Each structure stands twice: as C-alpha cells, then as structure tokens.
Amino acid sequence: MTDTEIALRQEEKKPGFSLSLLQITASASYPYNTRLSSALCFKNFIKRSWTDEDGHYKLPEEEVSTIKRELVSLMIAVPPGIQTQLGEAVSIIADSDFWERWDTLVEDLVSRLDPKNPVVNNGVLQVAHSIFKRWRPLFRSDQLYIEINHVLQRFGNPYLALLEGLDTFIDENKSNKQNLTQGFTQLNLMVKLLYDLSCHDLPPMFEENLAAIGALLLKYLLYDNDLLHTDDDGESGPLEFLKAGIFEVLTLYVQKYIDVFGPHVGQFVGNSWNLLTSIGPETKYDILVSRALQFLTSTTSMPEHASAFQDKNVLGEVVEKVILPNVRLRGSDEELFEEEPIEFIRRDLEGSDSDTRRRAATDFLRQLADKFEASVTEVVSRYTDHYLAEYAKDPSSNWKSKDTATYLFSAIAAKGVATASQGVTTTNSLVNIADFFQKHLATDLIAESGIQPILKVDVIKYLYIFRSTITKEQWQEVFPLLVKHLASSNYVVYTYAAIAVERVLNLTDGQSQPLIPASAITALAEGLLEHLFQLIEKDPESQKVQENEFLMRCVMRVLIVIKDGIVPHTDMVLRHLIMITNIISSNPSNPRFYYYHFEAVGAFIRFSAPANPDKLEQAFYTPFIGILQGDVQEFIPYIFQLFAALLEANSSATLPSYYENLIAPVIMPVMWELRGNVPALVRLLSAIIPRGVQSIMKNNQVEPILGIFQKLISTKANEGYGFDLLETVVENFPPNILEQYFVPIMEIILTRLQSSKTENLTFRFVRFYHFFSARDEKGYSADLFIQITDQVQDGLFTQVYLSIILPETQKLARPLDRKTAVISLVKTLAHSMAFANRYKKGWGFTCEALLKLLELPPLPATKDDIIAEIDVDDMAFAVGFTQLNTVRTRPKDPWPETGSDLKTWAGKYLKEADKRHDGRIGGFINERLGEEAKAVLNSYMSA
DSSP, X not given: OOHHHHHHHHHHTSTTHHXXXXXXXXXXXXXXXXXXXXXXXXXXXXXXXSBOTTSOBSSOHHHHHHHHHHHHHHHHHSOHHXXXXXXXXXXXXXXXXXXXXXXXXXXXXXXXXXXXXXXXXXXXXXXXHHHHGGGTTOOOOHHHHHHHHHHHHXXXXXXXXXXXXXXXXXXXXXXXXXXXXXXXXXXXXXXXXXXXHHSSSOOHHHHHXXXXXXXXXXXXXXXXXXXXXXXXXXXXXXXXXXXHHHHHHHHHHHHHOHHHHHHHHHHHHHHHHHHHHHOOSOGGGHHHHHHHHHHHHHHTTSHHHHGGGXXXXXXXXXXXXXXXXXXXXXXXXXXXXXXXXXXXXXXXXXXXXXXXXXXXXXXXXXXXXXXXXXXXXHHHHHHHHHHHHHHHHOTTTOHHHHHHHHHHHHHHHEESOOBTTTBOOEEOTTSOHHHHIIIIIHHHHXXXXXXXXXXXXXXXXXXXXXXXXXXXXXHHHHHHHHHHGGGOSSHHHHHHHHHHHHHHHTOBOTTSOBSSOHHHHHTTHHHHXXXXXXXXXXXXXXXXXXXXXXXXXXXXXXXXXXXXXXXXXXXXXXXXXXXXHHHHXXXXXXXXXXXXXXXXXHHHHHHHTTTSHHHHHHHHHHHHHHXXXXXXXXXXXXXXXXXXHHHHTTTTSOOOHHHHHHHHHHTSGGGGSSGGGHHHHHHHHHHHHHHHHHHHHHTTOHHHHHHHHHHHHTSTTTHHHHHHHHHHHHHHSOHHHHHHHHHXXXXXHHHHHHHSOOHHHHHHHHHHHHHHHHOGGGTOOHHHHHHHHHHHSTTHHHHHIIIIIHHHHTTOOSHHHHHHHHHHHHHHHHHOHIIIIIOHHHHHHHHHHHHHHHHSOOOXXXXXXXXXXXXXXXXOOSSSOOOOGGGOOOOOOSOGGGOSOHHHHHHHHHHHHHHHTTTHHHHHHHHHSOHHHHHHHHHHHTX
C-alpha cells in the first residue's frame, strides 16, 4: 500500500468516516474531482466494511441507518460521474440488505421519479436496474419470488405510468437533441428493467397491458430520428442500443411467455426481417443485427413461425439476404485481424462473440437446420459449392469466397452445443467432415506459402471445432502440422495453433487415454516450450507480455501433459517463468493470462520440484517474496499456494532460514483480513508447520497461530479453514506443547456448536474428534479428549458423544474420513480407560458405531493425479481466492499400514490388544454387546 492508502485506512477506523465522505461528496463547494474521489472512496469503503462474512453490520447501527436514509437522495442530486459511484454503493448495500433490511428502498426510488425529468429518472432507474438485474441468473426459490413480489407491488404500476409518460416526452422533444438523448437513455434503462422484472415470471400488470407494451416496443423498433444517429460507423448509438434491448426482451417473451405473447409475435417477425434485409454492414449495427437474429432464432423454435421457412425457395432467400451478408468477411473484420489480432481471436473463438453477426447468423442457420435438416443442407451446400468454385477460378483474388464456404459448411456440419473441453460432439449426417477437410482444407494446412493467413486460420479453427469427431489415428497425422503453425509469423495463425494444440492435448479416447500420448510431446517439449515463451516475451512491455492468454494456456497444458518429463529442461523453464512473473507483477492487467501463468508455475513445481526441491525453493523465493513485499494483491493468493506447493514437495526437510522469515508476516492479523487470502494462507501455514516446528516453538509462535484458528472458526465462511489449521497443529506439535491451550480451544468450538451450529461445523468437529483420538502415537487419544471436554464442564463429554459424535460419525462420506473414524473407534475400544471403566454402555455404543462403518464400506478413492479442467470463462476473477488446480492439495493417508481391508486390520488390532490387556476386550465383548454385534466382531477377530 502507498502511504496515502495507509493513512486512509487509519482514518476509516474513526467513527463517522463514511458520513464525512458523503458530506464532501454532497458539497458543491469542493472541486468536482475531490467530490468524485470522495464518492469512489465511499464506494470502496462500503464494499470492504458494510458487513462481515455472516452478514452482520461492521458499522454502528446509527451510521447504517443514516447512510440508507440519505444515500438515494444524495445520489440523485450529484453530477452523473459521481452519481455512478454512489449508485454502485447503493447496489453493494442492496446485495446484503435488500429487501428485508432495507424495505423502504423501492418506495424511496419510486418517490424520486419525475415524468418530466429524465436526468433524475436515469439515476433512479440505474440503481433499480443494478439491484433487479441480480435476479436474472438466479434459480427459482420462494425467497426470490417474495423479493420480486415485494418490488412489483411497489414498482410495477409506477413503472408503467413512467413508460407512458416517457413516450409523450419523447414525442414532445423530437426536435430537441439534448432532451431526446436523455429521453432515450431513460427508455434504454426502462427496456432493461422490463427484462429484469419479467425474467422469472410475467408480472400481472405487464400481462394486463401486454398489447400496449407490445405496441410501444414496436413503435421504437421502427423509430428513426437523425438527431440520434452517430457519425462514426464503428460506434453504436442510442437507437442501436435501444433496439437491441427491445429484441432481447422480445426473445425472452417468446421463450418464456409465448402462451400469452404469441398473438403479438407475428408483427415483430416481419419487421425484424425487413430490418435485417435493409441494414448496412457497418459495425455500429452489429449488436442490433445479432439481437434481431437471436430473436428470429427463438421464433423458429415455434412450429407456426418455423413453417414459413420450410420452402427451399424461401430458405434460399434467407441464406442469400440474411445469412450470407452476416457471415461474409467484412473490411472491418480484416482490419481487426491485422491491427487488433487478439481482439479478433476473442470475438471469433471464445464465445464472447454472442453479439457478433457471424455467431448470431450461424445460430439462426443451425436452428433452421434443426427443423429442416435436409432442405437447409441442400441449399447451403449449393452456396458452399458456388463459393468454392469462385475461389478455384482465382485463388489469390477470391480467397474470401473460400473463407465464406468454409464458414457455411462448418455452420451446417455442427449440431448441438459445442463444449469448452470437447468442441462439437454431434454432427450433421448428411455431410462428410473428413472428406471436406481432405478435399478443400488439408492443402492449406500443408502449404508453406501462398495461402492467405485467414485461410490458414480457417483450417486450424475447423480442426479445433471438430476435434472430438477426428479419430486418434487422424490426429496423430495432423497434430505435427498443427504444431508447425506455432512458428508462423502471423499473430492470429500462431495463436490459433496454440489454442488448437492445447485443446487437442486435453482430449482423451473412450478408454480415458490421451489422443496424443505424452511421449509424442515429451520429445518436442524443449523446443515447443522455448518457442511459446519467446512468443509471449516478444514485446517485453508488461501489458504486451500478458496480452495473449492462449499462449500461456498452451504452456500450462504442455507442462501438465509431460509431467516429470520436464525435469531435464528445468533450467530453461525456470528462467522463463521467473522472467514472466517479474514482468507481469509490475502491472497485472489480464486475469486470464496470470491465472494460466500461475497454473503453469504450479504444474512445473508439482512435477519438477521433487527432483530439484532446494533449487526451486531458492529460485522462486525472490520473485515470490517481491510480490508479497510489493503488495500485488491480485497475485498474493496464488503466491501463497505456490509457496505451499514448494514446501510440500520436500516435506521431510527442515525449513530453510529464508522461509522462516515468512512465518512472522504470515501470522500477522492484518494478513487475514482479506477474505480471499484465507484459503491460501491456511494452505501455506499448513505447509510451513511440519517443516518449521522447532522454529515456531523457539519464536513462541504457537499461540498466534492458534489465535488465527480462533478468528477463522468464529465465522461460517471460514470455520472449515479453522479446522484445517487446527488439525495441522495437532498433527505436528506434541500434547505437552499444546496442553495449556486445549481447554480454551474446546470452549471456542463448543460455544460455536451451541450458539450457531452449521452442518459443516458439526462435520468438522466430529472429524476432528476422530483425528485427535486416532493419533495415539503422537500422544493423543480419546481419553485426553474426554479429559479436556470435561474440564470445560463436568460430564459434558457424555452429552457431546451421544448427541453429536456417534450419530454424525455415520454420515462421514469421504473414504479417508471414514477410515480415520474406524481407526479412532478401534483404538478407543482397545485402549481407552474411560470407556473401559466409566462409560460401560458407551463402549457398546462405540462398538456398534464401528461395525456400522465397517459393514458399509467407503467408496474407492478417485485418482488424484488428474488435474481438473475448469472453464475460465465461468470464473469471476477479482482480488480474492482462485484455486490453482495444478497444486490442489491431494488427500494423503496417515495410516497406509492399515491397508484397504479395514475389517481385517480392526480384527487383528483388537486381537493383539486383547492379548496385551489380558483378555479384557474379549470380556467386554461378552458383557457389553448384543448377540448380533458380538458375532460380527468375533468374526473379525478370529479371521
């Protein structure tokens, strides 16, 4: 942090800090930039300080009430830039408080609406939209519907009245550019709110006024006014955004409310068709065209509208007038390809291009093909053949014709939804994917020169799209050609090659074996990785290095695939990874890139560190510690995980002195304040402790570590991490070091169980009990646990054991947890003096619990060497915790000597203990068990 930030954080702790910020923001006597900075500071303060993990206010109640009372009126009174920051603050508060703890908000918003003042309305409606749009991705629930009804009862009719008034306002101001623009800004927001309010169910007041709403939407779909046109062909204006928003609402209504909206659909279909056949190719219309096509796509799922396209002549017209103009390569696409290649790739490939013409036209064509496969295939194949013939006449001049042909063929060949891992898995049986590749594309892949780069990209993309339909044998022929294109001088070509190589390396056959065996890559690994690193580092400026996440994802995949085959190339990979880490830490700008980068570092550590533990520990220490000292918050949770992985790779060694220096800062309370740090810090501390026991005891750091446990277990969000840390402490420190803390620890846990018990807390407590009582070789036992619990309150253990531990033990599902419980119960039966003498019935209950666990055996453990695949597009990157899958903690069995047959182990262990205790256990079996339990346990012991 800078000195200014530190000073501000100190000020934050003073009472009324947030209200002081609002006073500065509200006062016109301050310069605009000062007020804006104050509003921004207020928003960030609210984000950090409004509630804790369990939803409790962190500010005094009086301050909370004042903020809620004043914030909306202040937001409306300030200039637009400041309004945006305060509106975001309202949304943050609403996230935790709306609606039950802020049930006046909707009335407050409605009371501010003014039919003649779009400027005020825009502020109010922006806040409303920011709150209500949260409903869109949510699943249906009673609680959600109660909230929506609460809003509709207060907002629904005022919304309709405002919409009607706005229509009048726009008509009255059709010649006043400023007022008209403000009116369209409001109308755009109101269309978004129409979607928000309808996203789960059709509001009754909307259903009653559906004809009027439909007429208004149609009016503005056809509306035009020169005052709203933009001069820039690449910049969408108010009309384009509004009409795109209207199509989005129409698509929702067709998909969800066709039973009542059906009679109104026809007029929109005809007009959208007219719009699509008359609109120009300029990029400013892209969002409008794509949404119009999405609407048409949704209507063709309805038989009465789909039938209009059944005739081959009509289909020909559709392809010629709507599909072709929107899939053809435009000048703007070529410009993007040359000047902003990474943007071209993202739009074209990732699925972020749902608002591009090509994707929307493809979806429309596929929907038609789904209904009329034979007709659509015949019509599109005719056009495909035509464009291929055009290309054959003059390849150098007509190369765009081949691009169009390839795109059209791919569009009708693919069926269903492509997945991130497999690509297209279902294809059109009326076309031959391999034949098209061999006849028309293979030569472009092989050719050394003379082929337009976009056509090279088309071939690679074709392989990428249909990767799951290509056989293992075919891939082994094609793959080397794909790798070769990494050496292309064209940015888009080599990036597409990296994308395709990475995805193919992730493919497996029906026997879960890689399509491309690791041995095929290991031989190429050094040159392949060196080349990929050079492409990444080509421009050493921080933003350019991390621009292309696809290259780094390919590096990550190669490292994952070749595993310890990387060891001979350790020095080269280490050099590049450290260089990239140092460059990007100066200015993190692409979360996807640095996620893949740190996954690559994780894979490298996982597979290379066991062979070079000291080397990697020393080499990574300097760049990693530099990130911590530089407070690069985006990277810090990754660095904690990687430090942990380095330490775990050499777990039997003592802690190097430079790692000892990490302990003091890691256990400082301030480090644990950021919620995103917690999982990674627990992981790091759990890796430090086994190697640093002596250092921790010497520096009196046991108590601060247990203080962290106390902080973590106090909240539902972190209670599991608290137990992770406690189990690590118990596993590594002998009881005599911890005995002074045992009773306070038990008091903390039992208080939480009594005051705010959760299912996870109960599970972790039971797991901890078994973990504790099974470790007799460390000096722990059930008897010690009993002694500690009864010091909290005399006789408390009996109550806890009978009401929590025994019944919940049966719910343990994970194999290792069940095994731990079996070992704990067996050792209790074998050695516990308390159960032998004080809890005679308890001995029998314990035995019954053990038999239930053994007679319902755990599921076999899954392989832990498979690195889970995640879709980064679904990840929310923020300053917080993102799990690195390459260094994910793998479960380790502390008792491998028991083997997998726990019945045999239990019987043998009890039989040997019975001998040592002069037949005591056999006596207890006869005295304390029922006939059935007696027979089962004796069968174990006699085996």
